[in-house]
Amino acid sequence: MGKIVKLKDGFVGEKQINIPVAILDKYICQGEFLKSLYLTHIGFFPKAFFHFRERKKGCADNILFYCLSGKGYFNTPLGSFELNANQYTVLPAGIAHRYQADINDPWTIYWIHFSGEKLAEFNKMNDATRFNCAIDIRYNEQIIQLWEQMYYAIKSGYTRENFGYANMCLYHFLSLFVFPISIERQVEEDLVTKTVRFLKLNIERPLTVENIATHFSYSISYFSALFRKETGRSPIEYFIQLKIHYACQLLDQSSLKIKEIAQKVGYEDAFYFSRQFSKIMGCAPSHYKIMKK
Template sequence: MILAPATPTLRREGFPGQRMRVLPRPLVAEARRTRPLSPLLVTDVGYFPRASTHGRSRAHGAPEHIVIVCAAGRGTCTLPSGVHPVHAGQALVIPAGLPHRYEADADEPWTIWWMHLVGQQVPDLLAATGATPDQPVVGLGDPARVISLVDTILRRMERDETTASLLASAGAAWHAMALLAADRPTIGRQQSDPIAATIEHLRANVATRISLADLAGMAGLSVSHYAALFRRATGYGALEFQTRLRMGTARELLDTTDRPIASVAAEVGFSDPLYFSRQFHRIHGMSPTEYRSHDKG
C-alpha cells in the first residue's frame, strides 16, 4: 500500500496549550554513544491537547520509534498494512523506518501524549507491547498512569538536557513501555480511576505546580468535567489541593529539620518565602516560625 501525501491543511504542531521538547540531534548522537543511555533514549516528547487538523506523513518512516497515547478524541494511522483507527485509552506504536501517516479526526480531534525513542533495547520493548506493523494500536489497562509517566519525561526535558535529566526521562519511558506491555486490558478487568491516578501523580510531584488543563489532559477529560470529579473526590479544587499537599510536606520539613524557612519554601516549590509564609498562615492559622516553635506530639 502506497501512502498518499498528507492533506496540506494538516499541522505538525502549533496547538493552544501544547508542550513539546526535541533534543538537538548532535546531543542525540552523543548520548547514544553513552553507555547508560544507549539502551533507551527519549529524543522527542510532547503533549497536544485537542489537536484539530493535526497530522504527519513520513513516506520513509521516522528515524525513531514513535509511541502516541490517545487521552481523548480519536484519530487514524495509515500504514502499508491499512488504515487503523486510534481511540481514547489506546496507544499507537510505529517502528522506526515504517512509512506512515497519522492524523486527528476532523469531528473529535485527539488529545495525545507522544514520545520518540531510540536505543538498543527499544525494539524488544515495543515487541513486548504486542504491537506490530499489521496491528499497531494497543489498548491501555491504565491510561492515566502511562500518561503520568510521559508527563514526567516532558517535565524533566523541559528542565534541562543534562545527563541526569536524560537518564530520568529514559527511566520513565522504560516504565511507560513496561506498563504498555504488562497492563493491557483483559476481559472483565476494570480500568483504574483516572482521578485517583492524577492525585497519585500530584503526590509524586509535590514541588511542581501542575495546571488544571494538564491534569485534565492526563485523565483524558474536559477541564470542566475533570474539575467537577476532582472536587467530588477530594473536597477541594485541584490547585488548592496541590497547595495543601505542599504545605503537608512543609510541615514535615519544619518538624524534622532545622532548615531555614526559605529553604523549606524552595523545597516545596515556592520561590518567594513571603508568599509561602502567607499561604502557610492561611491554611494553618500561624506562621511557619510559630508552627515550628509550637509544642506538638
C-alpha cells in the same frame, strides 16, 4: 475552495521537546547503557485541531501515541485504523505511515519517539507489529506521571543526569504499555477516579459542582456526598487543591507570570488566586517562587 489546513505542531497548550542530534551524540550515544534505548522527542498535543503528519519512508524512531480524549486516524502498510480515548499505538521505525486528528473531535495525545542500538531487539522481542493497531488500555495515572517526569527532567536542562533519569523512566513508561496486565486493576474504574481524571483534563476551567455532577449524570447532593465519603473533601475543595498543586509546578518549572499562571488554572482574578494559593500552601505564590529558586 480553501486549502485544507495541516499542522504538525503549534497547538494551544502543547508541550514538546525535540532533542537536537548533537545533544544526543554528546550525552547519550557515548554511554554504553543509555544508548541502548532513549528518548529523541516527547510531546503532548491537547485538542490538536488539523494535526497531520505523513512519512512515506517512515521514521528512524519508534513512535508511541497514547490518546487521552477525542480521536484520530493512522495508516500503515498493515491497514487503516481509528485511535480513540484510552487507546494507544506504536508505529515501528522504518515503516511508512500517515496520521491525523479527527476534524470534529480532535485527539488529545501524549506521544514519544524512542530509538537506540537495541531498538531492533526491542521490536523483535515484543513483536512490535502487534502494536501497530489501536489497542485498548485502562486509564492509569502512572502513564501521565511518568510522561511528566521524562518531560520535565529534559526540560530542566540538557545534562547527563537529566537524560539518565528520563531514560530510566522510559523503560518503566514503556512497560505500562508492553506488559499492561501485570499493573492493571481488574475492577471497573470508580467514580472518584473518573472525577479526578475529568478535573485534571479541565484544570483551566472554573467548574462548579453542578458542572461536574451533571457530567456524570448525578444529582448534586448525591454526587457530593459520594465524593466526600471517598475522599474526605468536597469536589470543589479537591478541585482547588489540584489547581494549586498544578500552579506550584508552573511556578517551579516555567517563567510564566503569576497572572498567567492564575489564568492557566482557571482564575481570571490573580488576587483571588493568590488568596486561594496562600490558604493551601501557607504563603503567596510570589514568595513560593522565590523560595524555590
